[in-house]
Amino acid sequence: MDRETGLNLALLGVMLAIPLWAMAADEPFLVTLTTRAVIFAIAGIGLNVALGFGGLVSFGHAAFFGVGGYAMGILASHAQGYMPLIEWPILVEGTKSMPVIWLTAICASALTAFAIGALSLRTAGVYFIMITLAFAQMLYYFAISWPAYGGEDGLSIYLRNAFPGLNTMDPIQFFAICYALLLAVLFLVARAARAPFGLMLNAARQNEDRVQAVGQTPYRLYLVAFTISGAITGLAGALFADLNRFVSPSMFSWQTSGEIMVFVILGGVGRVFGPVAGAALFVLLEHVLGGVSDYWHIYLGAILLAVVLYARGGIFGILTGRDTANG
Amino acid sequence: MSVILLVEQTLNGLQFGVMLFLMAAGLTLVFGVMGLINLTHGSLYMVGAFAAAAVAARTGSFLLALVASIAGAAAVGTIIEMAVIRRLYSRDHLDQVLATFALILILSEGTRWLFGSYPLFLDTPPWLSGTLMLPFGIEYSIYRLSMIGAGLCAAAGLFWMIARTRIGIQIRAGENDREMIGALGVNISRLNTLVFAIGAGLAGLAGALIGAIQSVQVGMGEPVLILAFVVIVIGGIGSIRGAFVGAILVGLTDTLGRFALPHLFALFMDASSATSIGSSLASMSIYLLMAGVLLLRPRGLFGAT
Structure with missing residues (x-):
């Protein structure tokens, strides 16, 4: 077992141990805090598929996070108000069932990612960064100006959505759901990275011409990666909305895009487990520094600056002594 | 809709576009010469507005406030360029985005710490308030007209500087081949700092001019920054001419869209849903x-292919 695998397992172990201990010590807040880290980790893993494996610097992943959140908000608000979502041509009711909401969130954010990706991937480099940022901002303004679902105020959902056989209002049970989803996403992404698709994507990031020469279309690889990436981040958005029982346009804001990117960078770009470490560290910093000073973003900025300038591999880079995942 | 209203809205769009150009010009210059994507540009806009508001509150002079906005933003721009940003020119775009994102966090929170969370107010000076009668009975705010004038003057000055002065020649040469002009004896790192400071000064000026009709607050810069990104994506990155055309296009589209779309939808649906759908689409x-x-x-309208 190499050092990185050891670190991965230790990370997962700690993330499981903290809430279990907190439950025993009767500290439900700590459980919620860890759940937050787990959800951010899923969002970061999503971005990492595009950013780390495909080299696509998307500064607009808040778009998918927000679409996932609003998928939950819209379905649940219709269910809670007993108003059908669509009456014609077929009757569609809102729902409070988590699996249905997840599926809707994944499909909706995948579609959004496909549309944004299809346009943005016509360009590359710095254009791509600005365009993804601009499209996320478009959805942000749309969410603010669309009065049907709360507009600027957002939507409150009074009860957390239901999962068959579990009491989701119990923090530890909701944590268990999120943790299980994190494991599932990690498993799928690790598999995909080693599958022919992942290898081809990695190759396209390193040299597009050679990939083209062996008969693959980089554009198509990138678009698939971007869509998967958006879908995973959308799932995280639905979970985040469920954690807070609240959705608002701020999920679409450029700060959210920046933060999701920070999860990936703090942990280490291009490593399957990087965003998990990054999200955990982010939540820890947010909690600890936020307690020290109201102006904790200054310290976050300074830490981020130091990581970018001096420790490009993030936490994993420091702990394994290698800057990149591929040695 | 009346013609008078349409003319007014067109002027508003023009004013918005000219301000966007002041923002976009710096971004596109910095990208063209140094290859840097600079997210802190929005913070420099904010710094300019705060410097103007602080000086106006002390001295009561609007002109001094404008000078302060340019000087303050250029000074902060010079400091961050020399301290951080010059290390990023050789890095990839991801590092540039992250480091400048970190700088946004530091500058925004630093400003909040200095000035507090409440918005400051910068008043338009008495000699620029009121309205002016234009031909055909159109009344228009003098301040907004002067904004268009000031913005066009700054744009003309920038075009002149780039086309006619020695620094302009160096900037254009730097866009084509950085190593070569270094080899010819131009102090590249000083040129970089200068270009960054010019862009910062323009952003600061835009911040102060807009700050006088909106409020001056932390976080005011980033929405404008993203609009400026849209402008240079449309115009073509690195092209000042593209930035100008893009800025006017975006300014007019946004303002006229907000004005016309609700009217347009009202033609075939009821008033309240026309307003909500129209304004959502306009945004x-x-x-x-x-x-x-x-x-x-x-690659944008004027981008190199």
Whole structure:
């Protein structure tokens, strides 16, 4: 077992141990805090598929996070108000069932990612960064100006959505759901990275011409990666909305895009487990520094600056002594 | 809708576009010469507005406030360029985005710490308030007209500097080949700092001018920054001319869209849903414009292919 695998397992172990201990010590807040880290980790893993494996610097992943959140908000608000979502041509009711909401969130954010990706991937480099940022901002303004679902105020959902056989209002049970989803996403992404698709994507990031020469279309690889990436981040958005029982346009804001990117960078770009470490560290910093000073973003900025300038591999880079995942 | 209202809205769009150009010019210059994507540009806009508000509160002079906005933003720009940003020119775009994102966090929170969370107010000076009668019975705010004038003057000055002065020649040469002009004896790192400071000064000026009709607060810069990104994506990155055309296009599309779309939808649906659908679509119009330009010309209207 190499050092990185050891670190991965230790990370997962700690993330499981903290809430279990907190439950025993009767500290439900700590459980919620860890759940937050787990959800951010899923969002970061999503971005990492595009950013780390495909080299696509998307500064607009808040778009998918927000679409996932609003998928939950819209379905649940219709269910809670007993108003059908669509009456014609077929009757569609809102729902409070988590699996249905997840599926809707994944499909909706995948579609959004496909549309944004299809346009943005016509360009590359710095254009791509600005365009993804601009499209996320478009959805942000749309969410603010669309009065049907709360507009600027957002939507409150009074009860957390239901999962068959579990009491989701119990923090530890909701944590268990999120943790299980994190494991599932990690498993799928690790598999995909080693599958022919992942290898081809990695190759396209390193040299597009050679990939083209062996008969693959980089554009198509990138678009698939971007869509998967958006879908995973959308799932995280639905979970985040469920954690807070609240959705608002701020999920679409450029700060959210920046933060999701920070999860990936703090942990280490291009490593399957990087965003998990990054999200955990982010939540820890947010909690600890936020307690020290109201102006904790200054310290976050300074830490981020130091990581970018001096420790490009993030936490994993420091702990394994290698800057990149591929040695 | 009346013609008078349409003319007024067109002037508003022009004013918005000219201000966007002041923002976009610095971004596109910095990208053209140094290859840097600079997210802190929005913070420099904010710094300019705060410097202007602080000086106006002390001295009561609007002109001094404008000078302070340019000087303050250029000074902060010079400091961050020398301390951090010059290390990023050789890095990839991801590092640039992250480091400048970190700088946004530091500058925004630093400003909040200095000035507090409440918005400051910068008043338009008495000699620029009131309205002016234009031909055909159109009344228009003098201040907004002067904004258009000031912005056009700054744009003309910038074009003149780039086309006619020695520094302009160096900037254009730097866009083509950085190593070569270094080899010819131009102090590249001083040129970089200068270009960054010029861009910062323009952003600061825009911040102060807009700050006088809106409020001056932390976080005011980033929405404008993103609009400026849309502008240079439409115009073509690195092209000042593209930035100008893009800025005017975006300014007019946004303002006229907000004005016309609700009216347009009111033709075939009831008033309240026309207003809500119209304004939602209007808030998306410039991004749809950007998507359209991307479909036709992925490198922007004036971008190098």
